[in-house]
Amino acid sequence: MSISGIADDLSRWAEGAQDRFSELFEPSLRLGVTGLARSGKTVFITSLAANLLRRSRMMGLTAQAEGRILAAALSPQPDMEAPRFDFEKHLGDLYAAPPRWPDSTSSVAQLRVSIRYEPTGILANLTGDAALHLDIVDYPGEWLLDLALMPMSYDDWARTALAAAATRAQAADYIEWMRGVDPEADFIEGDAQTGARLFSAYLQACRRAGYSNLTPGRFLLPGEMAGAPALTFAPLPPHSDGAKGSLAATMAERFEAYKRVVVRPFFRDHFARLDRQIVLVDALGAISNGAEAVADMEMALTGILGAFRPGANSWLSAILGKKIDKLLLAVTKADHIHHRYHPSLQALVRDLLSQSVDRAAFKGAEVDAIAIAGVRATIEEEIRRAGETVPVVRGRLPSGEQAQLFPGEPPNSMTQLARSDWGADVFAVEPLAPPVLEPREDEGPPHIRLDQALEFLIGDRLGGR
Template sequence: MDLDRWTGGLASRLGDMVEDVTGVFREPVVRLGVTGLSRAGKTVFITSLVANLLERGRMPQLRAAAEGRILAAFLQPQPDPTIPRFAFEDHLDSLSGPNPTWPQSTRSISTLRLSLRIAPSGLFSGLAGTGAVHIDIVDYPGEWLLDLPLMSQSFAEWSATALAAARSPARESHAAAWLAEADATDSGRALTETTARKLAATFTAYLSTARLAGLSSVAPGRFLMPGDLEGSPALTFSPLLPPDRAGSDSLWRAFEARFEAYKRVVVEPFFRNHFARLDRQVVLVDALGAIADGPRAVDDLRTAMAEILSCYRPGARSWLAPILGRKIDKILFCATKADHLHHSQHPQLAAFTEALVREARDRAQFSGATTGALSIASVRATVEQTVERDGRTFDLVRGRSLDTGEEIALFPGKLPADPAELLAAARQGAGTWLDAGYANTRFAPPRLKGGEGLPHIRLDRAAEFLIGDRLR
């Protein structure tokens, strides 16, 4: 088994090496990974990024666009025929129709290749002809990243960690039914499929309830997105209390084998075939949603982000990367839905996001990667408004409610200048914010006038960070 894994990894790296070496003589390809946990807005981000690169009137902060050096942009056929194509046209129709709606969220991996015809810059630009840069966008659920830390854990270690987390104040109410079953189960007794299915079902229900409550750490991720593995033994297990003695036919040994099968069949192929081949990464964070859900949701998001970012192998680009394993050399953290705040609070939102991922970001920078943090709105759904009431001034945002279709104005609460105020309460396990409250609402996409592109906030700055250096 270890030999198979080693040779599979070697074959993948050799394939990358061949592709990169031949890429010197062909047009360069940048593999951009887009991920984020539930509600972060991955599908909208990719749709708006591609739409605004095809029509670049709203991209002044992308230097190559501002200088007029992007001569053409067009979508190419699928770069990998084994991966579903990102349904860009369908998602764009949803956002730009007469009654716009948000597209369906990411449920599985997909890709899209956008090609840009570039005029070179620099001192000798007049002597060089135009060239093309291909951007391969890889869209995958952030929940799948939560599975990668499982690779370094045994079933016993994972069970102990998962049970301890389920008994925490943030989760115990959601996990009560599953914990009662797990506590009453003798994991040393002989396996029965009835018991296995019941434990797996209540464990999955706990993960689903926790995610709906705004919690972020919900591994194993495929339990909530099973696809064609639904009902298979690879998804029919749960953490267990260790037995005094475990025979070969015991529930413990069976779940241990299924846990290892999950890593082998689900986690390893994703890492080897997709994640390990990325060059650049954008991580989308629904920071406002977590803040509105309370301190425990913020602390859970902080923990989940640390778990996710520990999986990256960041580092400076090198021609040895295909041999040693490709390294991500740029990571951008984006707090999405900045249009739910007045622009005067966008710096506080970006600062909170930076503080949320600071430990992992520092580790990435130490390894040689360039990192950044922005507050963005992939599609701007609101306009700003300032009102005075009782001698006080309030900065609001106004838009259409997704639930009622009516125009509403929102003051979501004032974020503190120092993000430590929020993170300290989160780390201390506070049930609510002591001195403030934060509201969250769902705005509908804007109704666009004829000929208008998708409006956004700082999407052009995000593009400049992620690919600007490859367009020169």
């Protein structure tokens, strides 16, 4: 297909059959998609929406397998103030020549996919067609970690943050600055700005080093709030006299402001309105980075999943209107390993899930774990090595060069992960270039288990109503 043909095709792909979905009061379902930076959120949402619009790769979705999905189209989202997820741009990147992974994104974004289907059961004969508006909400997992700040005072937070910083080389500049300031001295804006800048730089450096359990989340992803006073503070050692107008007292006020104007509105306006949730985890990446990265991922995951147990946090319980009733933990980028190893990976995620959360705490919510790939960038092959057959995958490296890859056998439990010395010499995945794709009338990008993930998350809402 020519380049202009592809562009035409992509625009038709996203074109809404809006007239078919114009009725008011049709049910909607808000699906939250979250995960730490680079976990695969944008790729997941782009491919999910594309595969809902063109569904021949979605036979694991029962309503599709039964031929009951009559139409699906993008339609205008209900929230006027939230940025729309840039589906066309991200899909265009995937189908470009050469294809590109989507750019990094850093705030909440939303996309509505409206689905018309035939209900089942006794209602089928009475009601005719039904519609479901699926509102997909993309938000950074880092913002969920901020929940832990809510019950903390500035001193509590500063103590915890400084204890972590003391063990990390990345904090050297910040600690040097901190030692040079007097917390009791009169507040000067320039001091707060320098402190906040160095502390943000420290958090950014930690993230580049593979740490993910980092707060305050907006210091990493400030969005439109960059430079606001509520983001211009940093931890100082506990002080005895927080005289009003001192550097320490102002830092403490700003920490409280951060909770009030950043954390609380996020939970109230976005989080509290979700019906279902998928949490994406780049576990293969963490395993490749070694034991410390895995421990950090586990800790971050516990923090993230903690937000879904409102009972454990009275502040959150108070603002939650309804409860999330289905939660799926998905390990992404499973196309990096041959499907023969997927059972190990699934077992590992299930184990991770049960270690990170006390399932009993999810009263009334159905929780599951799965290994997926938003966009499959590899094909599977077998090679003979030393008389044995080794299952490998073939993909393109970022240089464009084709390669056969065998990252190693992933561990199948947390115990195994803890016992062995995991790291790049035992198990290593490297980034791949996206696959070269041709748009087709009937199918979206290749994926792994997006249909099964969707069946878990919304399958019940595409049956009887």
